[in-house]
Amino acid sequence: MSSSTPDVSIVIGAYQAMPYLRHCLASVEAQTLGAGRIEIIAVDDGSTDGTGEYLDEFAARSAVRTRVVHQPNSGGPSGPRNVGLGLARGRYVFFLDADDYFGEEALERMVAMGDRAGTDVVLGKITGVDRGAAKSMWKQTVEHADIYFSQVKFTLSAQKLFRRELLVRLGMTFDEKLRTGEDALFTMEAYLRGNGVSVVADYPCYYLVGRDDGKHVTKSGSYELRFDSARALMDLIAEYVPPGPERDALMVRPFVITLLPQFGPGLLKQSATVRRRKMELAAPLMERYWTRGLALRLKVQERLRLICVAKGRTDLLLDLLRFMKEGRQPEIVRGRRPARLFLAYPHFGEGPALPESAYRMTVAEWVGGRRIEPPATMRSSLIGRALRKAGRTVRGVTPAHGARRT
Structure with a gap:
């Protein structure tokens, strides 16, 4: 050889x-x-x-x-x-x-x-x-x-x-x-x-x-290991990427793929002790890394569940999960401004705990078997604002950053 x-x-x-x-x-x-x-x-x-x-x-x-x-x-x-x-x-x-x-x-x-x-x-x-x-x-x-x-x-x-x-x-x-x-x-x-x-x-x-x-x-291991994994990935992203649109974009990964499944319909079958422990483990992550920019990148039901976690409102979260488990579809509501659409999940329009803005569509959604796009003017405005903050131009692909941020 x-x-x-x-x-x-x-x-x-x-x-x-x-x-x-x-x-x-x-x-x-x-x-x-x-x-x-x-x-x-x-x-x-x-x-x-x-x-x-x-x-x-x-x-x-x-x-x-x-x-x-x-x-x-x-x-x-x-x-x-x-x-x-x-x-x-x-x-x-x-x-x-x-x-x-x-x-x-x-x-x-x-x-x-x-x-x-x-x-x-x-x-x-x-x-x-x-x-x-x-x-x-x-x-x-x-x-x-x-x-x-x-x-x-x-x-x-x-x-x-x-x-x-x-x-x-x-x-x-x-x-x-x-x-x-x-x-x-x-x-x-x-x-x-x-x-x-x-x-x-x-x-x-x-x-x-x-x-x-x-x-x-x-597929193996206890739920606490998932929180360890989410925490490690969020901390790493925060170490190398300063607050702003780029960090928010990357944080979607640990929030949606690692953290959010711990607050899915399976939570309905779990004990009050497990529910309470999960909320305790999530609380510091939500306080440290949850931002409005991140929230705008999520589907409505994802955003609502995480807001419930951030507020410690297990009661509202369980209502959302029952709605999801039953396979029910939210009503599509057009806002007072033509450029806004809302998905009327449980507690829509009921008060400050889950404000109306939390139900606003900001990314494409599947509702009743149909793909619904957010109004183009709103979507382009959100994307344009994020890119301007990041100092970028709109392109198909751009080079990834390699140097550590300070």
Whole structure:
């Protein structure tokens, strides 16, 4: 084997990964980038199902340079990924889950994009296999995606191509204290501190596999772990992005994807003790990071639920959740001014606890099976105001910021 520096170090943390590991490793061998330009660092995290033995067999016979590390179970994906990252020698690093697999041209296309654009993170299109996968960020291939006002902030899993020089220079590792959301924290830091993000959307680079046994790390753990994850991501965003439209745009991710599900219809079945504890955990996050600019970027029912949380009004929140669980649709109300539409969820027009402005449509909504756009004059005014505050011009894509803000 050649001792030259590989283009890509593929880090695979593997725990009880059979039989999925076979397809995973076969997809690495099939890469059009070529075996001589790839290395694998596989970390067997205390498996007892033959995962470790299969990795050793693969390393002995494969043309792809493969190093296998065996260690006691660490309890999560961060430890194995950090071990693999510490051993990586490639120009780029890709964190491949042992359940998943590549499209044949994935690494060739992503490396070419990173080299051409000079970016530190490259996103390859993800396709779900027997499970869902995010879709909004794969509409077009771009060399420099806007991390604030595009959809890339909604894909923060670790399955990306990272320039290793960035990770080494910043001393970046996965936070092993977090039991969920550690990949979101790692990826967001690379977005914010790196030299830009590219998107390869015209080829299915990564296949995200739904296991037959349903064992996915993201589904495990208590609700308190989700608050830990939300807090860590919000704190990171606040550290590197000053208050304003850009911070608000990024904060949509932890508020809607991590925090808000804790206050969904499932709360109706939970005890008063759990409800009270969730409100206690959310209170400092709402006080610290909830802003009007963030609220305007949300759908009405999202905004209303979070306002209830911010005000500590569990009673109003439960009324909203019952309305949602019953599948009822809010009436569309035109305001006194023609340029305003409201969605009449529970307690609309009843008083200051949930003011009329909280029910105003500011983003597109689906109501009764129809997509409803907010009035164009209002929407353009909101967007224009945000962009002017950020000192931006209206473009399809703009370069992401890489330097730390002070």
